[in-house]
Structure formats: C-alpha cells, structure tokens
Amino acid sequence: MISLAGRDILQSWSKFVLTGIGLGLLIGVTLTMAGVYRGMVDDAKVLLNNSGADLWVVQQDTQGPYAESSSLRDDVYRALLGLPGVARAANVTYLTMQVRQGDTDVRAMVVGFEPGQPGEPGYLVAGRHITRNHYEAVADIKTGFQLGDTIRIRRHDYHVVGLTRRMVSSGGDPMVFIPLKDAQEAQFLKDNDAILNERARTAANPSLNRAGVPGLLEAIQSSQNANRNVNAVLVQIAPGATAEAVAQEVRRWKHLQAFTRVQMEEILIAKLIATSARQIGMFLVILAVVSAAIVAFIIYTMTLGKIREIAVLKLIGTRNRTIASMILQQALGLGFIGFLVGKTAATVWAPFFPKFVLLESGDTMRGFVAVMAICALASTLAIRAALRVDPATAIGG
Amino acid sequence: MPGMGFGIRIEGLSKRYGEGDTAVDALKDVNMTVAPGEVVGLIGPSGSGKSTLLKCLGAVIEPTAGKMTVGDEVIFDNGWKITDLRALRRDRIGFVFQAPYLIPFLDVTDNVALLPMLAGRSNGDSRKRAKELLEALDVGHRAQAQPSQLSGGEQQRVAIARALANQPPVILADEPTAPLDSERALAVVRILNDMARQFQTAIIVVTHDEKIIPTFKRIYHIRDGKTYEEAGQALH
Numbered sequence: 127m128i129s130l131a132g133r134d135i136l137q138s139w140s141k142f143v144l145t146g147i148g149l150g151l152l153i154g155v156t157l158t159m160a161g162v163y164r165g166m167v168d169d170a171k172v173l174l175n176n177s178g179a180d181l182w183v184v185q186q187d188t189q190g191p192y193a194e195s196s197s198l199r200d201d202v203y204r205a206l207l208g209l210p211g212v213a214r215a216a217n218v219t220y221l222t223m224q225v226r227q228g229d230t231d232v233r234a235m236v237v238g239f240e241p242g243q244p245g246e247p248g249y250l251v252a253g254r255h256i257t258r259n260h261y262e263a264v265a266d267i268k269t270g271f272q273l274g275d276t277i278r279i280r281r282h283d284y285h286v287v288g289l290t291r292r293m294v295s296s297g298g299d300p301m302v303f304i305p306l307k308d309a310q311e312a313q314f315l316k317d318n319d320a321i322l323n324e325r326a327r328t329a330a331n332p333s334l335n336r337a338g339v340p341g342l343l344e345a346i347q348s349s350q351n352a353n354r355n356v357n358a359v360l361v362q363i364a365p366g367a368t369a370e371a372v373a374q375e376v377r378r379w380k381h382l383q384a385f386t387r388v389q390m391e392e393i394l395i396a397k398l399i400a401t402s403a404r405q406i407g408m409f410l411v412i413l414a415v416v417s418a419a420i421v422a423f424i425i426y427t428m429t430l431g432k433i434r435e436i437a438v439l440k441l442i443g444t445r446n447r448t449i450a451s452m453i454l455q456q457a458l459g460l461g462f463i464g465f466l467v468g469k470t471a472a473t474v475w476a477p478f479f480p481k482f483v484l485l486e487s488g489d490t491m492r493g494f495v496a497v498m499a500i501c502a503l504a505s506t507l508a509i510r511a512a513l514r515v516d517p518a519t520a521i522g523g
Numbered sequence: 524m525p526g527m528g529f530g531i532r533i534e535g536l537s538k539r540y541g542e543g544d545t546a547v548d549a550l551k552d553v554n555m556t557v558a559p560g561e562v563v564g565l566i567g568p569s570g571s572g573k574s575t576l577l578k579c580l581g582a583v584i585e586p587t588a589g590k591m592t593v594g595d596e597v598i599f600d601n602g603w604k605i606t607d608l609r610a611l612r613r614d615r616i617g618f619v620f621q622a623p624y625l626i627p628f629l630d631v632t633d634n635v636a637l638l639p640m641l642a643g644r645s646n647g648d649s650r651k652r653a654k655e656l657l658e659a660l661d662v663g664h665r666a667q668a669q670p671s672q673l674s675g676g677e678q679q680r681v682a683i684a685r686a687l688a689n690q691p692p693v694i695l696a697d698e699p700t701a702p703l704d705s706e707r708a709l710a711v712v713r714i715l716n717d718m719a720r721q722f723q724t725a726i727i728v729v730t731h732d733e734k735i736i737p738t739f740k741r742i743y744h745i746r747d748g749k750t751y752e753e754a755g756q757a758l759h
Contacts, residue, residue: 127640127641127646128629128646130629133628134628137628138628434624435624438624440609441612441618442612442613442637442638442641442685443609443610443612443638443642444613444641445609445641448641516583518578518584520620521577521620521697
C-alpha cells in the first residue's frame with residue numbers, strides 16, 4: 127500500500143517545509159528556554175565546583191555567600207583550621223559590581239581570594255595565576271577583557287594577567303578574581319569624604335578623644351578604617367572526614383553557619399534560581415500550548431482543504447484508519463521537520479546568548495517525544511473532522 | 524438486453540427522509556434492471572430523486588424498503604444483507620463523478636492502482652492492472668503525470684479507469700460528461716460503452732446532457748421518485 131501521507135507531503139513539499147520551518151523556530155525557542163534553565167543550573171554547579179570547597183562557612187543565620195549577604199571576621203579561618211577534619215580553610219569575598227575598562231564597564235562578580243588557597247580559579251585558558259599581593263586580576267573570558275588589559279575596580283587599576291572560562295556567578299555574571307586584601311578594600315572601604323567625616327565625628331566625641339590618654343584617638347580611627355571582614359570561609363575536608371560532621375562542629379562550637387556542597391546546591395538551585403525556573407517553566411508550558419495550537423490549526427486547515435478527496439477515498443472503500451493514519455503521519459512529519467529545524471536553530475543561536483545555554487541530549491530526547499506527542503494530540507481535531515466526512519458528499523445532489 | 528443474468532437489479536426500492544408530517548418520499552417503488560455489458564441512462568429533472576437513487580445504489584445511504592441485487596448476490600432486502608458496505612463499494616461498485624475527483628497528490632497510475640491496493644493486492648499487481656486500463660483508455664502515455672497536468676477529457680478517462688480497477692459488476696456514473704464539450708462528451712460515452720462490453724460491466728449514467736441522451740439504448744426517466752423505462756436509439 128502506498129503512503130498517502132508521504133505522497134501528499136511530496137506533492138506540496140514547499141508548503142509543508144515552510145510550515146515546518148515556522149513551527150521549528152517556535153520549537154527552537156522552546157528548546158532554548160529549556161537550555162537557559164539548564165545553563166543556570168550548570169552555572170550554579172560550576173560555581174560550586176570551581177570554588178574547590180567542601181564546606182562553606184558563613185555568618186550565622188544567613189544563607190550566604192551567594193544567596194544572601196554574609197559577613198565574617200577574617201580571622202575566623204584560623205579557628206576553623208583547628209577543628210578536626212579540616213584540611214584547608216581560606217577567606218573569600220564576593221562583590222557584584224560594574225568593572226570599568228576605559229570608557230566602558232562590564233557587570234562582573236569580583237572575587238577576592240588568597241592565591242594558592244580554595245577559591246582560586248581552577249584553570250586558566252591564557253596567562254598565569256596571580257602572583258603579586260596587589261593589583262593583578264584574572265578574568266573570565268566572558269568579560270571581554272584581554273591579557274594585558276588594565277581594568278578599574280573602585281579606586282585602583284588592575285592588570286589582567288590571566289584568563290579563565292565558565293567562571294560565572296549564579297546570576298550569570300562573569301567573574302574577576304583579585305587578591306583578597308584588594309577585594310576587602312574594594313568591598314568595605316569607605317570613600318575619602320566618608321572617612322574624613324567619620325574621623326571628625328570620632329574626634330568630636332569626648333569619650334573617644336580624651337585629653338589624658340595620648341594615642342587613643344589614633345588607635346580608634348585606625349581601627350575604623352581597617353577592613354577585617356570577608357563574606358565566607360571555604361573549607362576543604364581532610365581525607366576520612368565527612369563534610370556534614372565538620373559542618374555540625376562548626377555550627378555547634380563556632381556559632382557560624384556551615385553548608386555542605388549538597389546543601390549549597392540546594393540553596394542555589396532550589397532557592398536562588400527557583401523563581402527563574404518557574405518563570406521558564408511557565409514559558410515552556412505556554413510555548414507547548416502555542417505549538418500544539420499551531421500544529422492543530424495547520425493540520426486541520428490542510429485536512430479541510432482535502433474534504434472532497436477524503437469523501438472520494440471513503441466512497442471507494444478506504445478504511446477510516448487509513449485516512450486517520452494519513453493525517454496522523456502528516457502531523458508527525460510536520461513535527462519531525464519542526465523538531466529538526468528547532469534543534470538546529472537552537473544549536474546555532476545558543477552561543478550568542480549572553481547567558482550560558484546548555485542543550486542537554488536528555489532534554490533533546492524529551493523535547494522530541496513531547497513534540498511528537500503534541501503533534502499526535504493536535505491531529506485528533508483534524509482526524510475527527512475527516513472521519514465525520516460523509517462519503518455521500520462525493521456524489522453530490 | 525446484452526449478456527446473461529443481472530449486473531444490477533432493483534425491485535420496489537423506496538427511500539423516505541424524515542418522519543411524520545415532515546416525511547419526504549424521495550424514491551417510490553423504483554424498479555430497474557441493467558445487464559452486464561449494458562449502459563443505461565438515468566434522466567430526470569433536479570429534485571427528481573436521481574442523486575438519492577445513486578446514493579442508495581452506491582450503498583452510502585440506506586433505502587427504506589425494497590430489494591437490490593448486484594451480480595448474483597442480494598445486497599439489500601428491506602435491510603442491508605452485507606455487513607461491510609465499505610468493501611462492497613470498493614470491490615463491486617465503481618464510481619465516476621461529474622468532476623473526475625482524482626486524488627491530487629497521487630500520479631495517474633497510483634490514482635487507478637489505489638483501489639486494487641485497498642483491496643489487498645500487491646503494489647506491483649495493482650500498478651500493472653492500472654497501466655493496462657490506462658492503455659485501454661488511451662491515456663497510458665500520461666501514466667506518470669499528476670492529475671493537474673491532464674486535460675478534462677484525460678482526467679475523466681483516468682476516473683473511468685479507476686472505476687474499473689477492481690472489475691466491479693456495476694459502475695455508477697454521475698453526470699460524467701457535464702464539464703466536457705460535445706466531442707469529448709461523446710468520446711466518454713463511447714469509452715463507457717466499450718468498457719461495458721469489454722469488461723461485462725453494467726453501467727448506469729445519470730445525466731441531463733442532451734448531447735449524449737440519444738446514445739443510450741435504454742433510458743430510465745425518474746420523476747417524483749418514480750422510474751419509467753423508455754427504449755432509446757443508440758448511436759453505436
């Protein structure tokens with residue numbers, strides 16, 4: 127038996143392919159939306175992986191450093207190093223800001239870290255790691271900075287000595303790594319006017335500026351200008367110890383909050399990007415409904431255009447299931463073309479998105495099954511119309 | 524009456540639409556017999572019941588009463604005697620319409636071969652049969668063409684080939700010459716007569732085409748749902 131659907135498609139292939147391309151672009155948008163969500167999840171995981179930490183120690187009663195702000199004294203890490211099961215501990219700061227280069231600026235997450243300690247970028251694609259204590263930077267290539275560029279963070283200029291990749295914040299902003307001391311200053315140091323104002327206030331306070339206590343005022347002012355805060359301490363666990371056990375020790379004895387990698391993933395994925403995920407989910411549902419409506423409309427219209435032929439086919443003895451199969455095959459064919467176009471389009475345009483778009487093969491398979499199911503479902507309207515055609519209409523009268 | 528036995532025989536056939544006060548008797552005690560190899564005309568004004576009779580004969584609507592015999596088999600006797608009307612239409616009744624109604628996405632050969640394929644014959648046998656018929660109807664040279672590439676006369680000949688594809692004992696032709704000029708209309712009638720003789724098929728031609736009415740040896744007039752037979756004067 128010849129394929130009626132195949133012949134119909136071949137006969138009007140240009141109309142069919144153009145319709146498939148239109149549908150395909152819609153499917154491409156749908157796949158891209160799924161890819162955006164996957165990219166956000168992957169960014170979150172990469173952020174955790176690249177930090178090199180097993181445990182994140184943050185301010186008590188906060189879910190920092192990525193989901194909430196957290197502030198710790200920078201000597202906390204010494205106390206943590208004394209706990210059993212802790213191999214390494216290092217301070218880090220995170221600050222999202224506009225990093226300037228000449229007349230332009232780039233939104234980036236500035237990370238302060240101690241060279242050679244957890245928090246340092248894992249690998250470089252060009253240049254070298256930071257070796258000086260001040261004014262050197264390693265930037266993610268998504269910032270657009272090049273080796274040798276000079277960038278400005280707050281009051282100081284930094285020399286880009288290394289480039290890394292896939293180092294982005296949970297919000298998708300590329301990272302710029304600078305020495306911890308510089309980062310502390312950038313994050314916590316007040317501007318000159320504020321410092322002068324603070325000094326004047328302190329000097330005007332008689333309890334802090336006692337005539338009989340030389341050096342007290344200077345000591346207090348020096349203390350006010352010093353930056354002793356960081357956002358988190360990244361901890362690496364010693365072999366044989368478990369992150370959860372160390373985390374419990376930290377919570378119990380140090381009065382700090384500690385998160386394991388699993389807990390931090392939960393915070394990033396289930397809390398930080400949950401709203402975005404729901405937003406994308408809504409888009410996916412709407413796009414699926416729109417795709418179904420378009421396929422249903424196209425197949426229904428194509429079927430209505432063949433009512434007389436369907437009546438003739440029924441009159442000359444064609445089975446209902448043959449006619450239904452013809453319409454179903456056309457809907458699936460349209461879905462197949464649409465999916466191929468959509469997948470190709472999504473693959474082509476994904477790298478141009480400002481945020482990472484991760485097109486997973488599992489999502490592709492699920493998308494294919496969903497498209498076929500939607501097309502099959504959408505064809506039912508046309509099949510019902512075709513099966514209702516009375517073969518007597520071919521005779522007229 | 525050429526041939527032996529019946530191609531199709533109708534006895535006391537009636538069809539009523541609706542019930543009670545609104546009931547309309549479209550056919551009233553219709554009688555008709557067409558022998559194998561014979562072509563008869565069925566003539567009547569609009570609303571006389573031609574299409575209703577054709578639909579009853581074509582097993583697409585159910586008569587209210589009467590008896591219909593196709594070949595040796597009673598297919599209707601105050602109710603269908605055959606459960607699979609679709610197979611009846613496919614295997615035992617051929618249709619030729621006012622417009623050819625060829626399937627536009629199948630080429631000429633497959634338009635004809637579709638019926639044997641639907642009956643379960645292999646693609647090869649079906650296409651062979653289609654090509655033989657197309658040759659017999661002098662459109663073999665257009666076997667690979669699409670219907671849209673054919674002239675009106677060629678399309679109607681392909682439609683006749685399709686009707687003959689499963690060698691049905693009966694062909695119902697609903698105004699097959701309506702869209703054709705005199706020359707082509709007479710050519711189509713000549714083909715129908717040739718095919719009827721060649722394949723021993725009983726053909727009923729519904730028409731009010733004045734050009735072809737004189738070509739029928741026998742003519743049934745239908746008026747107000749009743750048939751009246753009249754001997755014609757065939758040109759052949």
